[in-house]
Amino acid sequence: MSERPTIVLVDDSPELRALVGARLRASGLFEVVGEGADGGEAMMLAHEHSPSLMLLDTSMPVLDGLECLPLVLAVSPETRVVMYTGFSGRGLADRARELGASDFVEKSVPLDVLVDRLWRQVADAHGYAGLGGIGARGLPGDPPPRPPRPLRVAGEADVDEVRDQKTLDEHLERYREVFDQAAIGMATMTLNGSIVRANQALLDMVGRPADHLIGLDYGVLTRQHGDHLDEALARITEGGEDLVAFEHPIDSGAGIRTVRVTLTPVRDSKGSALYAFAQIQDATAELELRRSEEIFRLLVTAVKDYAIFMLDVDGNVASWNAGAAHIKGYRADEVVGRHFRLFYPAEEQAAGHPEHNLELALRDGVHAEEGWRVRRDGSRFWARVVITAVHDEAGRLRGFAKITRDQSEQRAHEEERRRALEQQAQLLAVTAHELRTPAAVVEGAVAMLRDGGDELDPQERAQVLEAMASSARRLQRLVTDLGTASDVQTEALALAPEVVSLRRTLMSSADRVHAAHGTARIQTRVDQEVDFVADPARLGQALDNLLENAYRHGRPPIALTGERTDDGVRVTVSDAGPGVEQRLVGRLFERFAHAGTTAGTGLGLYLVREIARLHGGDARYLVEGPGGRPAFVLDLPMSPQVPRN
Known part of the structure; x- marks a missing residue:
């Protein structure tokens, strides 16, 4: 059997x-x-x-x-x-x-x-x-x-069953048409990843004919990312998940693309997975956009020079970057959800200025302005602000993008530049005035000597020559001050230090002023002989400027004293006048500071301080100096602290 x-x-x-x-x-x-x-x-x-x-x-x-x-x-x-x-x-x-x-x-x-x-x-x-x-x-x-x-065999009793089978077949055929004609790649896989059915879109995507794809492990197409497929299938078969997605590179025949695979299990009545249905979409453009958005997000988040954040449609802060935290002083958790009016001064909040800015941005698309803003600690800063209305593809308002930059330093530089231009214009005006008088004296004296010199008696001739000499000295001092100021400005001013006598230095300066102004009354006093290291020419220039200032703006007699201190030497210049006007005390040593159009170039005291600092010392003004009289004080070390040759 x-x-x-x-x-x-x-x-x-x-x-x-x-x-x-x-x-x-x-x-x-x-x-x-x-x-x-x-x-x-x-x-x-x-x-x-x-x-x-x-x-x-x-x-x-x-x-x-x-x-x-x-x-x-x-x-x-x-x-x-x-x-x-x-x-x-x-x-x-x-x-x-x-x-x-x-x-x-x-x-x-x-x-x-x-x-x-x-x-x-x-x-x-x-x-x-x-x-x-x-x-x-x-x-x-x-x-x-x-x-x-x-x-x-279908009979009369089986009409309903035949009709149901026909309907089922029609649905199946319709599904097959949708599957085969879909614009995105579709595949049916076994639970181990073998492809058992693939549509034309997937064939075109991978550049292979159907007979090369059927039975192929889909992991072969993932360019060494098959572990993503294995994990996704395990999540379906073992984890019971109904939707799993992953991305992987794929060779399209025309280059490497990135696709997103979405796996959906087909289960039996008991819930067990029978096979997996896959949708494969080219995500290269989306991925590049996502990467660009991520780079942009990281850039916005990391940049510190600009406060870049979003406002919702009502003006409440919706996002916050590192620059906003740096400039405005708020952490994200302290400010997100609050209205952006808190960044404005109280008077602008009361006037509704923040809301008005949003109205302008909504009307014009973008609104820009400069103005004061307030930090968390209450301090103010000068800001450059741009507010842009943000709409979606349907034209609905989604909020506002706001960019703020702290312009305080730039504003200060601009203000300094403006002051410098004003000072330069003032210098030109004052210098022209300073040149006009001695030039007129010299021109008049020359004309007098040329046209009637023989008729002048010896005393008149001497007065004319003294006027010419005085004017020449005035011009020479002006040229010297301008040259020294230029050197200070360009950091080209240098010292040539040597050992000098305090007594001889003060006496020499007093003699020069006497020679220039015969009526000058200068009382010089040095209690003890002191030698120290200094640049005699630069120090002499500083002393000449102090004495000239006292002669022109003070009252005689002028007191010039020198003394030894614990750290070096001190020179004091005072006179019997009322002293400097209170409004000028704070800016006496600034460049171009002066009391009026007839008060000189405004460089003399500025150079006194710069020369003193170049030696490692300083210059100051005392409202009540020795004997209760206003005085200028020059403190110098025994030797320049930063010698410059």
Whole structure:
């Protein structure tokens, strides 16, 4: 008695294995010798039983049917393998047959048809070639097996079922059309990642024909990012997730692109995943945009020179960057959600100026202005502000972008530049005035000597010559002061220090002023002989300026004193006058500071202080000096602290 053909059932659904197994046993044609749930068990069962047939599911976790099919045939070459699949498509069937499958049966066929097709695989081997299928006889020498259930033929009672099947077929055909004609890539995969169906968009995306893609592990397309696919499939099969997405590079044939894969499982009535449906979209442009947005976000977040933040439609702060925190002094958690009016001075808040700025930005698209703003600590700074209305694609107002830059330093520089220009203009005016008088004296004296010199008596001639000499000295002092001021401005002023006598230095300066102004009364006093290191020419220039200032603006007598101090020497110049006007005391030593258009260039005292500081000392004005008289004081060290040659 010949044995019935043996069969092994491999499917990850125990319910399906039970149903098919029961139907095969009921047919009396097969002996079910084993069941398995994945490709690994299929190989073990093939090795153990060498069955006549194996009904092998296409999609299973760990190792799917297409992957294990060649391995099963290697273990048991005589076994005929019938692929049992929930997928459809000629490409998949062709791929299965290329790998060695003897038939390809869709799970949608009735069980009676499945039994018939399985029997056809082994009928020739058991002498039933002439039956053309399942006959009334069993195997030779055996009692007749129980006949299989007859294939159902539609009759009057089956009208509803036929109509339902037709509707189902129409839906299936419609789905296939949508699948094949979709603009984005679509694929159906086994639970182990093998592609069993792919649409034209995916074929175009990867630049491969269908027969190269069907049966291929999708991980091959990910350019060494197959771990992303494995993780996504594990989250579906083991984690029970219904939607998993990941990105990977792909070779499109025209270059490397980036795609986003969205996996959705198709589950049975028990919730177990049967296979995975994938949507593959080219995300290269989106990714580049996302990267650009991220770079921009990082840039905005990191930049510290500009406060860049968003306001909602009502003017409340919606975002905050490092520059805003740096300039305005608020942390993000202290300011987000608050109205931006808090950055304005109280008087502008009361006048509604912040809200007015938003109205202007909304009306004109952008509004820019400069003005005072307030930091968290209450201090003010001068700001350059740009407010831009932000709309979405539909034209709806989404808020306002606000950029603020602290312009305090630039404003100070501009103010300094303005003052410098004013000072230069003033210097030119004062210098012109200073030049006009001595030039007129010299011109008049020359004309007098040229035209009537012979008629002048000796005393008149001497007075004319003294006037010319005095004017020449005045011009020379003006030239010297201008040159020294220029050197200070360009940091070119240098010292040539040597050992000097305090007494001789003061006496020399007094003699020079006496020579220039014969009526000058200067009382010079030095209590003890003191030698120190200084530049005699520069120090003499400073002393001359102090004495000249006292002679021109004070009252005689002028007192010039020198003394030794703990750190060096001190020179004091005072007179019997009322002293400097209170309004000028604070800026006496500033460049171009003067009491009026007839008060000189305003460089003399400025140079006194600069020369003193160049020696490592300083100059100051005392409202009550020695004897209660106003005085200028010059303090110098015993030796210049920073010698310059």
